[in-house]
Amino acid sequence: MIVDGVWASVQCASEDFWEDQAGHIRKLRRAEDRVILVAMAIWPNGTQTVLHYEIAVQESEAAWLLFFEHLRQRGLQTHLVKLIVSDGTTGLPKVIRALFPLAQHQRCITHKVRAMLRHLGYEQLPHLDAQGQELSHSEAKKLRYSQIKHDAYAIYKAPDWEEAIVALLVFAQKWTDLEPDAVRTFTKDFALTLSFYDFDESIHSLIRTSNALERLFREFRTKADEIGAFPNEESCLAIFFLVSRRDHAKHDRLNNHGE
Incomplete structure (x- = not known):
């Protein structure tokens, strides 16, 4: 449900x-x-x-x-x-x-990821993209946003609960130094976002x-x-x-x- x-x-x-045009008193x-x-x-x-x-x-x-x-x-x-x-x-x-x-x-999981993204601090932003091209400050922020969002959602593509936990540990190791507040928000009560794994895979997309x-x-x-x-x-x-x-x-x- x-x-x-x-x-x-x-x-x-x-x-x-108030009084209307006809002189009637109305709430x-x-x-x-x-x-x-x-x-x-x-x-x-x-x-x-x-x-x-x-x-x-x-x-x-x-x-x-x-x-x-x-x-x-x-x-x-x-x-x-x-x-x-x-x-x-x-x-x-x-x-x-x-x-x-x-x-x-x-x-x-959608609300969980959104909550994390609201806590991004955008510290230590990259100066270059994957092709070595220089990034503006706004471009660097967009890149940080898209990368951590992608990595967070990727955790839930794990085949089972155990591998999702392993993926979370990798995620935390990668992002904690750069975005401590966001990672702290994301990992709090994280197990509650994995309950869907206890149900048939055919309805995972509907119940997570x-x-x-x-x-x-x-x-x-x-x-x-x-x-x-x-x-x-x-x-x-x-x-x-x-x-x-x-x-x-x-x-x-x-x-x-x-x-």
């Missing part, structure tokens, strides 16, 4: 009032940020299904607890969940341990990232940007429903075509 949240702007009533509404929490199932055959979604004020531990309680009330049997994929949202790992004691936790949900979120954000601030939470959820249904239908067509 992949869990994540996507933010949107929603018009919410405030405690203030003032202000645009506020709200997050749609979402759970997507990945079945052993690779099929993807959005299980549940709801609006919350923030991605807090309390919000996730309530979210999973609603999902349980709808029939989810928590002891049957084998793996939960998420980003590094604060509070969520504690909730997963409490409610899904038999499930493994997979940290999204939250990309299946991120793709859906991109489509929703496109619609949300066109609308601006949703007039209410119901309209926000309605658009998310339509986007998720279209995404589901698209995958059905692709799967049927593949068969």
